[in-house]
Amino acid sequence: MGLRLTLKPDERVIVNGCILRNGPRRHVLEVENRADVLRGDEMLDAGTATTPARRIAYQIQIALVSPPHRASLQAQLETGLAALALALPSFAPAIAAAGTALAGGSYYAAFRALTPLFPYEDRLLSRAAEESRS
Incomplete structure (x- = not known):
């Protein structure tokens, strides 16, 4: 099917x-x-890739839709995922799933694995903005 x-x-x-x-x-x-x-509705553009997880997801999206760029992005994506895992240890399983999918050439699965991080990053940025206004 x-x-x-x-x-x-x-x-x-x-x-x-x-x-x-x-x-x-x-x-x-x-x-x-x-x-x-x-x-x-899943697509990101350069203007919306404003957080670490979204930037990595955007790069994965580029690899997904442009096979010639995959090899040149691979090392950068792996480094980005490792840094993200250190910064957000509570999301380590999702980030590890993205890394595993990426290593297996499943770019869509890697992209989707990072989407649960987006609302969390949004909340952090919103909180930081509120604190800076206070």
Whole structure:
């Protein structure tokens, strides 16, 4: 069984590095074999990659959608994950899962493994902003 994607009007999806945009109506696509897929609502851009976990996830996203860049990003990603694990030991299992997925070439799984860190980083930044105003 393949991956079933329901695309909203004008939604973007990346399949094996190719950016596709849906038309004005809702459509369903089925990916029947193994492919690198990233939905529009999951995509990060350089402007939203403002925290350590998001920056690493953004780099993983680049590797996911651009296979020629994977080899050049590998060492940087491994270093970033190691630093993140030291900074956020409570998230060590998620970070380790990202590292394992990355080592196995599962870039989407590595990307998804880091997403639980985003709300935590947001709370930390919000708290820091509140304290700086006080």
